[in-house]
Structure formats: C-alpha cells, structure tokens
Amino acid sequence: MEHPLSIYNTLTRKKEQFIPLHEPHVGMYVCGPTVYGDAHLGHARPAITFDLLFRYLTHIGYKVRYVRNITDVGHLEHDADDGEDKIAKKARLEQLEPMEVVQYYLNRYHHAMEALNVLPPSIEPHASGHIIEQIELVKKILDNGYAYESEGSVYFDVEKYNKDHNYGVLSGRNIDDMLNTTRALDGQDEKHNPIDFALWKCAQPEHIMRWPSPWSDGFPGWHCECTAMGKKYLGEHFDIHGGGMDLIFPHHECEIAQAVASQGEDMVHYWMHNNMITINGQKMGKSLGNFITLDEFFTGDNKMLSQAYSPMTIRFFILQAHYRSTVDFSNEALQAAEKGLERLMDAYHHLMKLKAADVSTVDVKDLRRKCYDAMNDDLNSPIVIAHLFDAARTINSVKDGKATISLEDLKELQDVFHTFIFDILGMKDEAASAGNNSNEAFGKAMDLLLTIRQQAKANKAWATSDKIRNELTAIGFEIKDTKDGAEWKLSK
Numbered sequence: 001m002e003h004p005l006s007i008y009n010t011l012t013r014k015k016e017q018f019i020p021l022h023e024p025h026v027g028m029y030v031c032g033p034t035v036y037g038d039a040h041l042g043h044a045r046p047a048i049t050f051d052l053l054f055r056y057l058t059h060i061g062y063k064v065r066y067v068r069n070i071t072d073v074g075h076l077e078h079d080a081d082d083g084e085d086k087i088a089k090k091a092r093l094e095q096l097e098p099m100e101v102v103q104y105y106l107n108r109y110h111h112a113m114e115a116l117n118v119l120p121p122s123i124e125p126h127a128s129g130h131i132i133e134q135i136e137l138v139k140k141i142l143d144n145g146y147a148y149e150s151e152g153s154v155y156f157d158v159e160k161y162n163k164d165h166n167y168g169v170l171s172g173r174n175i176d177d178m179l180n181t182t183r184a185l186d187g188q189d190e191k192h193n194p195i196d197f198a199l200w201k202c203a204q205p206e207h208i209m210r211w212p213s214p215w216s217d218g219f220p221g222w223h224c225e226c227t228a229m230g231k232k233y234l235g236e237h238f239d240i241h242g243g244g245m246d247l248i249f250p251h252h253e254c255e256i257a258q259a260v261a262s263q264g265e266d267m268v269h270y271w272m273h274n275n276m277i278t279i280n281g282q283k284m285g286k287s288l289g290n291f292i293t294l295d296e297f298f299t300g301d302n303k304m305l306s307q308a309y310s311p312m313t314i315r316f317f318i319l320q321a322h323y324r325s326t327v328d329f330s331n332e333a334l335q336a337a338e339k340g341l342e343r344l345m346d347a348y349h350h351l352m353k354l355k356a357a358d359v360s361t362v363d364v365k366d367l368r369r370k371c372y373d374a375m376n377d378d379l380n381s382p383i384v385i386a387h388l389f390d391a392a393r394t395i396n397s398v399k400d401g402k403a404t405i406s407l408e409d410l411k412e413l414q415d416v417f418h419t420f421i422f423d424i425l426g427m428k429d430e431a432a433s434a435g436n437n438s439n440e441a442f443g444k445a446m447d448l449l450l451t452i453r454q455q456a457k458a459n460k461a462w463a464t465s466d467k468i469r470n471e472l473t474a475i476g477f478e479i480k481d482t483k484d485g486a487e488w489k490l491s492k
Contacts, residue, residue, distance in 0.1 A: 001023055001024060001061060001062075003017050003018060003019050004060070004372070004376045005017070005018040005056075005057075005060065005375075005376050006018065006376060006377060006378055007240075007270055007272060007378050007379070008272065008324060008378050009270045009271060009272070010170060010248065010271040010272065010273050011169065011170055011268075011270075011271045013172075015377075015378055016270065018239075018270065020062065020239050021237055021238070021239055021269060023062070024061060024062050024063050025062070025063050025064075025065070026057055026062045026063065026064045026065070026239050026240070027065050027067075027234035027235065027238030027239050027240070028050070028053070028054065028057075028064055028065070028066045028067065028234075028238070028239060028240040028241075028242065029067045029068075029069075029226065029229075029230045029233075029234055029238065029240070029241045029242070029268075030046065030050045030066070030067070030068045030121070030241070030242040030243060031046070031068075031069065031071075031226060031242070031243035031244070031247055031251070032068040032069045032070050032071065032124070033070065033071065033109055034071040034072075034075045034086055034087070035070060035071070035072060035087070035101070035102050035105040035106045035109060036086045036087045036089075036090040036101060036102075036105060037090070037105060037286055038105065038108055038109075038112075038293040038294070038295060039108070039109045039112045039113075039293065039294050040284065040285075040286070040291035040292055040293045040294060041277050041284055041291065041292055041294065041297065041314070041329065042244070042276070042277050042283075042284045042285055042291060043109070043112075043294070044112075044116060044277075044294060044314060044315075044318060045244070045274050045275075045276075045277055045318055045323075045327070046242065046243060046244050046274050047113055047116065047118045048116060048118060048315055048318045048319065048426075049242070049274040049318075049323040049379075050066075050068075050242045050272075050274075051117075051118045051119055051426055052319065052323070052379055052381060052424070052425070052426065053240075053242070053272070053379060054066050054119060054121075055119065055423065055424055055426055056375055056379065056424055059419075059423060059424055064122070065122045065123070065233070065234065066121040066122045066123075067121060067122065067123045067124075067125065067229065067230065067233045067234060068121040068123075068124055069124070069125050069126070069127065069225060069226060069229055070102075070106060070124060070125070070126045070127070071127050071222070071225065072087060072098075072099070072102040072106075072126050072127055072128045073085065073087065073098075073127050073128045073209050073219055073220070074127060074201075074219050074220050074221060074222045074224070074225060075087070075222045076222065077089070078287070079222070079250070079251070081191075081197060081198040081201070081221070085098075085207070085209055085219070087101055087102060087209070088207065088208050088209055091208070098208055098209055099128075102126075102128075108295075112294040112295065115294070115298065115311040116294070116311045116314060116315050117311070117312070117315065117426050117427070117428050118426070119426075123233050125229045125232075125233065127220070127225035127229070128209075130225065130228055130229050130232065131211045131220065133228040133229065133231075133232050134200075134220040134224040134225060134228045135200070135213050135214070135220070136228075137199075137224055137227060137228045137231075137258065137262055138154050138199045138200050138213075138220070138224065139214070140261075140262040140263070141156065141199060141258060141261045141262050142154065144261055144262065145157075145160065146160055146161045146257075146261035147199055147261070148192065149215055150190040150191065150192075151190045151202060152202030152215055152216030152218065153190060153198060153200055153201050153202045153215070153216070153218065154198070154199045154200040154215055155190075155191050155192070155196040155197065155198055155199065156196055156197050156198075156199055156254070156257060156258070156261070157192065157193075157196060158175065158179070158193060158195045158196050158197070158257070159179055159192070159193055159195075159196075161257055161260075161261055162175050162176070162179070165257070165260050165261075167253065167257055168253065169253075169256060170248055170249070170252055170253050170256055170271060171248050171249035171252075171253050173249060173253075175195070178195055179193060179195060197221060197223060197250065197254055198221035198222075199220070199221045199223075199224055199258075200213055200215055200216075200218055200219075200220055200221060200224075201218045201219055201220075201221060202215070202216035202217070202218045203216070203217055203218040203219060207219070222251070223250070223251055223254035223255060223258060224258065226241075226251075226255055227255050227258040227259055227262075227267070230255075230267060230268075231259075231267060234267075235267075236263055236267055237267055237268075237269070238267060238268060238269070239268075239269050239270060240268070240269070240270045240271075240272055241255070241267075241268040241270075241271055241272070242271075242272040242273065242274075243273060243274075244273065244274055244276065245273040245274065245275050245276060246276065246283070246285075247273070248273060252271065255268075256268070273324070274323045274324065275323065275324050275325055275326045275327070276326055276327075277326075277327050277328075277329060278326050278327070278328045278329065279304075279328070279329045280328075281328065284329065292304055292305065292329075294311075294314070297309050297314055298310070298311060304331075305331065306331040306335075307331070307335075309334050309338065310338075310430055311428075311430075312341060312427055312428055312430050313334060313337055313338045313341055314334075315426065315427065316337050316338075316340065316341040316385075316427065317333065317334055317337035319381040319382070319385065319425055320337060320340070320381070320382055320385060321382060322378075322379075322380060322381065322382055323379060323381070324378070340385075340389075341427070343389070343392060344385075344388060344389065344392055344421065345427075345429060345430075345431065346489070347391070347392035347395045347396060347417075348417055348418075348421060348429075350395050350396065350399045351395045351410075351413060351414055351417055352414065354395070354398055354399065354405060354410055356405060356406060356407035356410045357404035357405060357406060358404075358406065359404060359406055360404060360405050360406040360409045361403045361404050361405075362394045362397065362398065362403045362404075362405055362409065364391065364394065364405070364409050364412055364413045364416075365409075365412070367387060367390075367391055367412075367413070367416050368412070368416045370387045371384050371387050371388070371416065371420050374387065375424065381425065384420055384424075384425065385425075388417065388420060388421065391413065391416070391417065394413075395413070399482070400482075431490075446477075446488055449468060449472070450468075450479070450485070450486045450488060452468065453465050453468040453469065453486065454485060454486065456468070472488070476490060477489070477490060478490070
C-alpha cells in the first residue's frame with residue numbers, strides 16, 4: 001500500500017509517515033472516559049479527533065481495530081495514588097452501587113457520542129473486567145525488579161527504572177531533578193519515593209471496589225488498565241495510542257514505563273494527543289468546575305450559554321481547529337461555527353439540485369487532491385473545511401447563473417463534497433435526518449405551496465402570492481425568489 005498519511009508523533013516530537021506494523025491492519029488504542037459524571041465538551045474533543053482518524057484510516061483502505069477503554073475502577077481523586085475512587089465517591093454520595101453509577105453515565109456517554117456521530121470503537125473494554133490481566137502485568141514488573149511491595153500495595157520503582165531506561169521520554173521531563181527535589185525521608189511513606197506510582201493498591205476497610213490478589217484485597221492502579229488492555233486486544237506492539245494532551249504525564253508516561261518494565265520495550269509506535277478545550281484560557285474540566293456538559297449544549301440549559309447548539313454545530317466547531325491546537329470556548333465562536341456549517345450544508349443541498357451545462361466555466365479538478373493533501377498532513381481538518389468553503393462559493397456562482405458546470409465536473413464535485421463532509425469529517429445533515437418520512441412529506445407540502453404561489457404570480461394574482469409569502473415568513477420560514485423558482489428554509 002501507499003503511505004500518504006503523516007501524523008505528529010508526540011514521542012519523537014515531529015511529523016512522521018504513518019506505516020502500520022502489519023498492514024493493511026492498524027491497531028489503535030484511545031483512552032476513554034472515567035464514567036462518574038456526564039460527558040462535557042472536553043470529552044467530545046478526543047472522541048471527535050480519533051473518530052476523524054478512525055474514519056480516515058478506514059477510508060484510505062486500512063482495516064482498523066479501534067479500542068477505546070472505559071475506566072470504571074482505580075481512578076482516584078486528583079489523578080493521584082491517594083484519596084477516594086472517583087466512581088466509589090459518586091456512588092457513596094448518591095447511595096448507589098458503584099456499577100450503577102458506571103452504567104448510568106456510560107449509557108449517557110454513548111447517547112452523547114451517537115448524537116455527535118462518533119462511530120463506536122471496535123472494542124470497548126472495561127477496566128473492572130480485566131483485573132486478572134492487570135494482576136499479571138504487575139507480577140511481570142515485580143519479577144523484572146522494577147516494582148516493590150509495601151503494606152499490601154505494589155509501587156513502580158521510578159528511580160530503579162530510570163537508571164536503566166528514560167522515565168520522561170514522552171513528556172520530556174527531567175526525572176532526575178524531580179527525584180532529587182521530591183525524595184521523602186525514610187519511614188514517612190509506604191512509597192520509597194513520592195514520584196513512584198501505584199500498580200496495585202491495598203483497599204482500606206471502607207473501600208467497596210476490591211478484588212483478591214497475591215498482595216492484598218485491593219484494586220489496580222489507574223495506569224495499569226490501559227497497558228494491560230492494550231496488550232490483550234492489540235498485542236505487544238501496536239500502531240497508535242491516542243488521548244488528550246493532559247494524559248501525557250503522568251498517565252501515558254507511566255504506560256510506557258510499565259510496557260518497557262514488563263516486556264523490555266514500548267508497545268506503541270505512534271503516540272498522538274489532542275489539545276485542550278479552554279474557557280477564558282483555562283482548561284475545561286470537572287476538577288475545575290468550569291465545564292459544560294454536552295446535554296447542556298444541546299438544550300442551552302447553562303448560564304454560560306446564550307442558546308442551544310446542535311450536536312453537528314459542536315462537531316463542526318471542534319473540527320474547525322487542528323486537533324493539536326487549543327480551542328477556546330465562547331458563544332461567539334459557536335455561533336460562527338453554526339453559521340459556517342449552515343452555509344456549507346446549504347451549498348451541498350444546492351449542489352445536489354444543480355443543472356449541468358455543456359461546458360464548465362469553473363475549475364473543480366484540484367479540489368479532491370487539495371482535500372486529501374490536507375488530511376494527509378496530520379489530519380488538517382480546518383484546511384479541508386476551507387477548501388470546501390471555496391467550493392461552496394463555486395456552487396453558489398453556478399446556482400446564481402454566473403458560471404456553468406459540465407456533467408462530469410458536477411458529478412466530481414458532488415462526490416468530493418459527500419466524501420469529505422459526511423464520510424470523513426463525519427457530519428450529518430441535521431435538517432434531512434430530523435424527520436425522515438414526515439420531513440419528506442413536509443418538504444413536498446412546502447414545495448406544493450410555493451408552486452401555487454408561483455402560479456399565482458404567473459396569473460398576476462399578486463394578493464394571493466404576497467399572502468402566501470407573508471404568512472410563511474410570519475411563522476418562521478425564509479423565502480427566496482431565484483431565476484429557477486422560489487427556495488425556502490426554516491429561520492433560526
């Protein structure tokens with residue numbers, strides 16, 4: 001196969017040609033949510049980013065096994081080794097069984113992802129369903145001398161590992177400095193060093209989520225799950241590991257250390273990270289309390305929102321920025337995305353109704369190549385969208401009679417538009433999907449009404465013609481007269 005795609009590898013800090021280990025097969029692992037609350041805009045970004053990658057890899061001919069995990073145990077408060085399990089805490093506050101909390105928020109997460117037109121992964125493993133694999137991983141790391149047991153817990157020995165390997169290879173952090181500045185006095189902590197991280201935690205008596213292990217009744221460390229489940233479903237070596245930039249350290253750094261400590265080398269060839277969603281320059285997230293849930297976006301029910309925004313507006317808003325750049329939330333930015341998407345979808349609807357001429361006075365031949373070039377350059381979706389907007393101007397020129405397009409060029413333009421807007425960018429035509437059969441009947445009724453108005457105009461029955469237009473405008477329709485007849489759409 002050809003390998004046109006280049007992606008930015010966080011590990012090497014440069015763009016690299018993407019060559020799968022076992023083409024045409026691609027193994028891809030992406031860190032999924034910890035399900036203890038509703039998904040927010042910060043969750044939407046990695047989901048949409050790696051959905052774009054999944055769609056594109058599939059589109060260019062690869063057979064992709066996409067694994068996205070569900071964290072339902074072991075993720076403690078403040079991403080630390082101490083404190084309460086986030087799910088267990090929620091369960092205690094709500095007086096529920098922890099798995100009730102998991103199931104409730106997982107169902108809601110799936111519903112939100114479906115609304116955003118995010119394709120389901122090939123496999124969606126739960127951390128709680130892979131305790132055995134995580135115990136086996138800990139055993140291997142202990143056997144290889146890179147971990148130690150302490151009071152029923154098992155910790156990764158960062159100092160020992162760093163002497164043989166580079167702990168900090170992904171994040172670029174100088175671990176020697178961290179070790180020297182954070183070294184604890186003997187006897188103050190069950191860890192040898194504060195920078196050591198938990199592979200297995202001994203459960204306190206009040207801790208509900210616990211499993212038997214060779215060391216204690218307890219639960220796995222948060223970092224273990226992805227290493228264990230990645231290996232189980234994608235093997236000891238796989239192509240891509242993705243997630244948000246906030247996971248580079250410590251989570252993904254720990255994953256690399258665990259893989260090397262257990263099998264002698266890293267599992268992952270390309271590490272990919274999307275940047276953050278910010279509000280007024282500050283990261284959006286649950287821990288900061290500045291997040292807006294996806295449901296709130298869809299309903300408009302949040303004091304920070306001036307209106308409701310459709311799922312496709314949210315998706316388009318995220319895809320308008322490159323996945324490695326920050327996206328700052330504002331109502332103005334979302335409203336601009338809404339208008340931009342409307343312009344693009346209007347152009348698509350016009351495109352599907354255009355009449356071909358004998359010759360083209362427009363040039364559409366380079367559009368496909370330009371869009372592919374942008375996607376192959378590290379998934380540059382904003383450039384793809386810019387090219388589609390250029391094409392939209394061409395479509396409107398033909399529609400308004402200022403240009404002509406041949407049948408061959410028309411078919412090419414229709415195919416490119418459909419391929420990139422729907423198949424690759426993953427947009428849905430919300431207007432078309434809103435009502436299926438009833439929507440179709442509604443459209444036909446409107447067309448009939450406008451035909452009657454057109455006949456009234458032809459018969460110089462101006463009062464009837466104006467009455468139809470004025471009444472439709474009053475109830476929320478926009479009517480536009482063109483050389484080919486009247487067009488309509490619902491006003492915002």
